[in-house]
Amino acid sequence: MGSLTIKQAIHQMRKGLLSVEELCKKCQDILKKTRVLNMYVNETDPEQLSKNLQASSQAYAQEAAKCLEGIPVSFKDAFCTSDMPTTCGSKMLLNYTPPYDATMVTRTQENGAIVIGKTNMDEFAMGSGSLDGCHGPVMNPWNFAVLPAADRHVQGANNVSEDTLSVEPGDWFISGGSSGGSAAAVASGSCLASFGSDTGGSTRLPASFCGVVGLKPTYGLLSRHGLIPLVNSMDAPGIITKTVEDCSIVLNAVAGHDVMDSTTVVESYKPFEIQEDIDLSKLHIGIPKEYHGPGLSGEVLRLWQDTADNLEKAGARVTQVSMPHTQLCITCYHVLCCCEVASNMARYDGIEFGLREGSEESTEELYAASRHQGFNDVVRSRILAGNFFLLKRNYEKFFLKAQRVRRLISNDFKNVFRSGVDVLLTPISLTDAPRYRWFANQDNHTRCEEQDVLSTPANMAGVPAISIPLSLSSQGLPLSLQLIGPHFSESSLLTVAGWLEREAQFPYLNLDALGLNEEALRR
Amino acid sequence: MQHLSQKCLGVCWTFARLRAVRQLSSKVPPKPTWEKVDFDALPKVPEVDLALVEQLERISLVEFNNETGLEWLRSSVKSANRLHVVDTEGVEPLDNVLEDRELWLCEDQVTEGNCTEQVLLNALKTEEQYFVAPPGNVPLKKRDKQHLKLGLQEDEDSS
Numbered sequence: 001m002g003s004l005t006i007k008q009a010i011h012q013m014r015k016g017l018l019s020v021e022e023l024c025k026k027c028q029d030i031l032k033k034t035r036v037l038n039m040y041v042n043e044t045d046p047e048q049l050s051k052n053l054q055a056s057s058q059a060y061a062q063e064a065a066k067c068l069e070g071i072p073v074s075f076k077d078a079f080c081t082s083d084m085p086t087t088c089g090s091k092m093l094l095n096y097t098p099p100y101d102a103t104m105v106t107r108t109q110e111n112g113a114i115v116i117g118k119t120n121m122d123e124f125a126m127g128s129g130s131l132d133g134c135h136g137p138v139m140n141p142w143n144f145a146v147l148p149a150a151d152r153h154v155q156g157a158n159n160v161s162e163d164t165l166s167v168e169p170g171d172w173f174i175s176g177g178s179s180g181g182s183a184a185a186v187a188s189g190s191c192l193a194s195f196g197s198d199t200g201g202s203t204r205l206p207a208s209f210c211g212v213v214g215l216k217p218t219y220g221l222l223s224r225h226g227l228i229p230l231v232n233s234m235d236a237p238g239i240i241t242k243t244v245e246d247c248s249i250v251l252n253a254v255a256g257h258d259v260m261d262s263t264t265v266v267e268s269y270k271p272f273e274i275q276e277d278i279d280l281s282k283l284h285i286g287i288p289k290e291y292h293g294p295g296l297s298g299e300v301l302r303l304w305q306d307t308a309d310n311l312e313k314a315g316a317r318v319t320q321v322s323m324p325h326t327q328l329c330i331t332c333y334h335v336l337c338c339c340e341v342a343s344n345m346a347r348y349d350g351i352e353f354g355l356r357e358g359s360e361e362s363t364e365e366l367y368a369a370s371r372h373q374g375f376n377d378v379v380r381s382r383i384l385a386g387n388f389f390l391l392k393r394n395y396e397k398f399f400l401k402a403q404r405v406r407r408l409i410s411n412d413f414k415n416v417f418r419s420g421v422d423v424l425l426t427p428i429s430l431t432d433a434p435r436y437r438w439f440a441n442q443d444n445h446t447r448c449e450e451q452d453v454l455s456t457p458a459n460m461a462g463v464p465a466i467s468i469p470l471s472l473s474s475q476g477l478p479l480s481l482q483l484i485g486p487h488f489s490e491s492s493l494l495t496v497a498g499w500l501e502r503e504a505q506f507p508y509l510n511l512d513a514l515g516l517n518e519e520a521l522r523r
Numbered sequence: 524m525q526h527l528s529q530k531c532l533g534v535c536w537t538f539a540r541l542r543a544v545r546q547l548s549s550k551v552p553p554k555p556t557w558e559k560v561d562f563d564a565l566p567k568v569p570e571v572d573l574a575l576v577e578q579l580e581r582i583s584l585v586e587f588n589n590e591t592g593l594e595w596l597r598s599s600v601k602s603a604n605r606l607h608v609v610d611t612e613g614v615e616p617l618d619n620v621l622e623d624r625e626l627w628l629c630e631d632q633v634t635e636g637n638c639t640e641q642v643l644l645n646a647l648k649t650e651e652q653y654f655v656a657p658p659g660n661v662p663l664k665k666r667d668k669q670h671l672k673l674g675l676q677e678d679e680d681s682s
Binding site: 095096097098099219220233257259262263264265266287289290292293294296301304305308309312318319320325327328331332334335338342349350351352353354356359360361362363364365366367368371372375377380381383384385387388389391397398400401402403404405406407408410443445449461462487 | 549550551552553554555556557558566575578579580582583584585586587588592595596598599600602603605606607608609611614615616617618619620621624625626627628629638641642644645646647648654655656657658659661662663664
């Protein structure tokens with residue numbers, strides 16, 4: 001049952017074959033059995049949960065069920081929730097419970113969804129591994145499928161401090177980040193959908209490693225109100241589901257203008273359904289040659305080639321295109337990210353909310369002490385670098401230069417779509433999920449610069465992009481590809497994604513049979 | 524676990540099926556296409572000296588932890604220098620991808636309020652209906668930078 005899709009679950013609940021309580025219990029059973037993965041940082045209060053379940057049950061009984069009625073969902077801990085702390089993976093916000101809900105939270109709940117908890121992440125969403133949050137690293141649920149049972153319980157991420165992990169390095173596979181908790185949560189079956197955020201690939205990358213669908217919608221389609229900002233001009237709420245169709249169901253439920261976010265576009269959103277019979281001969285797929293960057297594994301390359309060939313064989317027009325500024329994306333992203341981070345993080349001073357620790361001699365001393373305690377090394381170094389790029393003497397040389405390069409990158413997309421390409425097919429991650437031991441032997445910055453090269457371009461241009469799992473690697477881990485379309489082309493993007501999904505018949509992880517009890521996992 | 528390995532078998536199968544259909548000349552480039560960056564041709568990374576460290580720490584209100592922090596700043600700037608390989612003469616900076624659209628602005632009307640308690644709820648120190656901050660307008664005390672000594676360029680020992 002944990003392997004149900006949203007579509008199936010809604011269908012069964014409408015027919016009375018499944019109750020809202022049963023579905024939630026099933027998800028929670030998986031959640032309990034997989035605590036070792038460290039996917040959740042907070043769970044909804046049981047009393048509140050049962051109230052919500054009751055309301056959903058009633059809605060079904062009265063045939064008034066909404067589009068996500070009774071569906072267990074989770075939110076990355078970067079989304080504000082008024083009934084649960086919101087930490088953003090940082091010591092800075094461990095004591096913070098927002099006085100309001102993010103619009104994404106409000107809209108999913110208005111549509112009947114049951115929020116079961118908040119998911120783990122990199123601190124302030126800065127990372128590509130989900131290893132750098134104050135709640136500890138997230139393990140990939142596929143560890144259950146590919147690691148021998150004997151190895152599995154040795155290096156559980158839960159209740160193991162970072163020190164213990166480095167002394168006793170884990171050989172487990174990471175979830176990817178920064179929305180690793182969300183991707184892992186959906187892959188494990190502990191919820192049917194999860195919201196991540198995507199500033200430079202943070203939804204698509206973990207989705208790729210965890211074998212689930214991850215959508216970064218067009219900038220301006222989903223409200224950012226209540227999503228703790230990283231880079232305001234690139235941040236987008238991301239939708240993680242098991243299937244493309246589920247993704248469209250969630251998107252339909254939450255998309256559209258929000259008066260609380262002036263960067264959501266005012267045009268009314270038209271909900272859509274995934275069309276199954278599509279005429280591929282009318283489709284022009286672009287293969288941007290610059291996406292074959294350094295470090296792309298042979299397996300990902302083959303999947304990319306095979307998928308392009310399959311599309312061509314099925315009638316689509318497939319051509320190679322050039323997007324010459326792709327190689328500069330990651331550098332451009334790095335500069336803009338640091339600059340916006342330096343500005344965004346200025347709000348954390350310990351006075352109105354968040355950690356307040358250290359000397360009360362003066363405001364400056366208190367700010368400095370609290371911020372030093374509250375932020376990890378990654379956040380601090382990005383703030384310092386950002387302020388360096390923003391110094392008067394560097395502003396034109398780095399910040400404005402990066403913004404100019406950003407326009408060139410954005411123009412690459414405009415040009416390629418104007419030339420008649422409907423959708424771009426690219427890899428999203430360089431390899432399948434890396435092992436913790438390998439990933440953690442380089443610092444966060446090095447890994448981001450290496451791992452995010454294929455995901456950041458879409459954020460630069462604000463275009464929608466989706467990561468879809470298509471096959472398994474030789475070691476049995478998910479391999480995914482990315483589709484990128486023009487602004488607000490979600491409907492056709494998801495339709496093509498759906499076609500690929502049906503062709504690939506990806507074997508989703510199914511942990512229903514996970515018979516291991518938690519004690520054994522914890523040793 | 525058994526069903527999982529069965530699944531894996533199924534997948535290898537799918538994979539094999541995908542592989543089998545490869546007969547076209549793929550549009551995917553077989554070799555990496557990235558050009559090598561010649562860092563020597565790029566501007567020099569500025570020196571990170573005590574004055575710069577103190578300035579950045581003062582405006583950032585966070586400190587460099589150690590020499591690795593300084594090294595990171597240097598590599599970060601080195602990496603950013605790559606932007607200079609491309610000519611951006613006459614290219615306008617892009618602030619936001621929605622620049623061509625008219626965005627929604629709200630009326631200048633009060634729509635919420637009377638939430639003092641809620642707003643103060645997350646503050647650790649309050650008095651009456653105020654946030655409490657220590658005395659302001661006091662410059663940050665000079666920090667000992669001994670721990671960064673080895674990483675700083677153009678230091679006292681060299682003078």
